[in-house]
Amino acid sequence: MTAPVTLLSLATATPPHVLTQDEALETGRHLLAGGFRDFDRMVSVFANAGIAERQLARPVEWYLSPRDFTERTAVYLEVALDLFMAVARDALAQAGLEASDVDTIVTVSSTGIATPSLDARAMAHMDFRSDVSRVPVFGLGCAGGVSGLALATRLARATPGSTVLFVTVELCSLAFRTEAVGKADVISVALFGDGAAACVVRSGDEGFAQLCGSAEKTWPDTLDIMGWEMEPNGFGVVLNRAIPAFARRNMQQAMDEMLGPQGLKIGDVDRFICHPGGAKVVDAMETAFGLNQGSLDHEREILRRHGNMSAPTALFVLDRMRDQGLPPLSVLTALGPGFTASTLTMRCAA
Structure with a gap:
């Protein structure tokens, strides 16, 4: 009988820059209203979103200036890597493990492009083994936390005794745009923030x-x-x-x-x-x-x-x-x- 796969640990983190919902509304009005005439008709989205605050990769002032894809990618590589390592270290510590104990890393992120991927970049700072298997996944969006953990579970089940580290990092704020603005952009300003999470899964061990x-x-x-x-x-x-x-x-x-x-x-x-x-x-x-x-x-x-x-x-x-x-x-x-x-x-x- 196959041993069950257990969730040994779970860690979460957010970047340090806090944006209140009132600040999000004023920022959206300042940057979007000029290019989107219906902005004032949609301000109720901010009040009805159920959000008091969220955390961003950069201070709100950074978003007030136009940023090209090169600048956005540079921020993604810096902040996403920092968050990756923070939650990975926390999840491993909770499980009583070291980076060298990890056999497979599953990384899910759809808000930036990193090649080499975030897990490969983390290897320069964490003691992952050189033979660790890396599985970076792009394109899952909001479903990525569940789909990615499910993938990590299947990999752990396929190799009993192996340790699988799952990390997901998303910096939604880097997709903020001020040109060709539509309703979706107003909604996204009202809704999205940045964060990361990590889990360790393994078959046969006791977890929560x-x-x-x-x-x-x-x-x-x-x-x-x-x-x-x-x-x-x-x-x-x-x-x-x-x-x-x-x-x-x-x-x-x-x-x-x-x-x-x-x-x-x-x-x-x-x-x-x-x-x-x-x-x-x-x-x-x-x-x-x-x-x-x-x-x-x-x-x-x-x-x-x-x-x-x-x-x-x-x-x-x-x-x-x-x-x-x-x-x-x-x-x-x-x-x-x-x-x-x-x-x-x-x-x-x-």
Whole structure:
């Protein structure tokens, strides 16, 4: 019988520069209103986002000047690497391990381009072995925290006894644009922040959760819901305002389809741990899963304190759940470009 894969540790971090939601509104008004006539009609997005503050890769003043892709990439390589190493060291320390104990590194990031990848750059500063396997993944977006941890789980299961380090870093603020502004840009200014998370997984060891199964659901003809457009200054956000309505209509059936092969149904799950893409997305998830309004309280609190950090956000919620005590059976879930839902089923190991 295959030994279960366990989650040994979980670490989170954010950059130090704090932006309140009031400051985000004023910054957005200053930079976007001139090129987007409907800005004032959308200011309610800031008030209704459920966000008090978020953390950014640079002080807000940095974003007030035009930045080309070279400048954005330089910041990504510096800040993302710092965050990578911070959460990796923390996760390893929590697990009682050294960098040299790691056999595989899975790195998920979709908000910048690094070749060599972040894990390779980290090897100059951390004592990873020269034969460590590196698996950098780009393009998963907001689903990356769940999909990446699921990938790390499958790799650990395939090689019993091996140690897999999973790291996800996203600097969403670097995609901020002031040219060809549309509704998606206003929404992104209201929602997104920067952050990182890391986990250590291994089969056969004792941890705080057993990672039991994973699944994904990708809907056809949905490429325009979420993603990036490649522009001269870098990434331009694609973000459809219909995401909450889409989740409300489709997530119940999708979750049934993803849980079914594991012999589970929605009613068996003690707690859904959701990526809080925005306040309306959290509301939609509660409706789709038949939960009482307000049930996803930890999701709302992470959103309030950090905004939507893309891939790491679901792991911030999981970390908060761990502090409060995980229920017997939970499902970590997120939505991302594709348009794709991703899940990871967990049983509390305590």
